[in-house]
Amino acid sequence: QLALEISGLKKTYKGGFQAVKGLDLEVSKGDFFALLGPNGAGKSTTIGVITSLVNKTEGLVKVFGHDIEKELDLAKSFLGLVPQEFNFNQFEAPLKILVNQAGYYGVPRKIANQRAEKYLKQLDLWQKRNEPSRNLSGGMKRRLMIARALMHEPQVLILDEPTAGVDIELRRHMWDYLRELNSQGITIILTTHYLEEAEMLCRNIAIIDHGKIVENTSMKALLSKL
Numbered sequence: 116q117l118a119l120e121i122s123g124l125k126k127t128y129k130g131g132f133q134a135v136k137g138l139d140l141e142v143s144k145g146d147f148f149a150l151l152g153p154n155g156a157g158k159s160t161t162i163g164v165i166t167s168l169v170n171k172t173e174g175l176v177k178v179f180g181h182d183i184e185k186e187l188d189l190a191k192s193f194l195g196l197v198p199q200e201f202n203f204n205q206f207e208a209p210l211k212i213l214v215n216q217a218g219y220y221g222v223p224r225k226i227a228n229q230r231a232e233k234y235l236k237q238l239d240l241w242q243k244r245n246e247p248s249r250n251l252s253g254g255m256k257r258r259l260m261i262a263r264a265l266m267h268e269p270q271v272l273i274l275d276e277p278t279a280g281v282d283i284e285l286r287r288h289m290w291d292y293l294r295e296l297n298s299q300g301i302t303i304i305l306t307t308h309y310l311e312e313a314e315m316l317c318r319n320i321a322i323i324d325h326g327k328i329v330e331n332t333s334m335k336a337l338l339s340k341l
């Protein structure tokens with residue numbers, strides 16, 4: 116079963132810059148998938164289109180068979196997004212941020228509280244649950260972003276450069292946590308410009324450059340070629 120299906124995706128930004136130039140991609144359910152490429156290759160744009168933060172110019176995107184254009188809410192309900200920038204309200208505390216997020220997806224309050232507790236504990240944020248999140252360290256903020264993306268229990272977790280600016284110790288913890296989520300059946304798609312990260316984690320990989328996929332293969336096959 117395909118978790119994600121992209122065909123003929125194009126994105127031209129206002130002003131005429133073509134960031135994605137006809138991209139095809141398939142990700143199977145349960146996969147751990149990397150979209151690897153240099154800065155400016157079109158990774159964030161592609162993720163933006165999948166999560167409907169960016170309007171595509173052309174092409175088709177389906178999430179578990181549901182067209183993001185025709186069945187937007189359903190398609191979105193499968194997806195959890197961890198964007199690069201910290202875009203939560205820094206004046207709010209982690210617990211509140213998580214419970215509010217669940218609220219946007221219609222999760223009942225009681226379940227939202229239980230889930231928030233679970234993820235705050237798993238991600239080692241429980242002690243900080245009631246502190247304004249601006250007081251959290253960068254690594255804690257990054258983990259809060261992951262917890263927030265999990266609050267509606269998505270089938271697919273999409274992370275844009277998840278360990279950018281994260282030190283090696285925390286990076287290893289985050290990798291372990293992502294592996295654990297994947298082993299529970301969550302499909303994981305991450306972008307990175309860092310081959311080692313893809314190598315450590317991912318089963319399949321697509322390499323993107325100048326808005327086009329230039330390689331799409333298993334991690335094993337790629338490594339045997341290098």
Ligand code: ADP
Pocket residue numbers: 128129130132133134152153154155156157158159160161
């Ligand atoms: P990546 O995530 O691989 O670094 P992006 O998808 O962020 O790449 O960007 C791809 C290209 O599109 C870059 O050249 C970037 O400058 C350009 N771009 C991104 N967002 C916009 C925008 N809102 N308007 C115009 N150009 C953009």
Ligand code: ADP
Pocket residue numbers: 204205206207
């Ligand atoms: P809530 O409505 O859930 O209580 P708010 O989003 O109103 O939370 O934020 C709480 C407080 O923080 C408010 O007083 C709001 O004005 C302030 N606040 C939120 N975001 C910013 C920001 N980016 N800069 C300055 N103040 C902010």
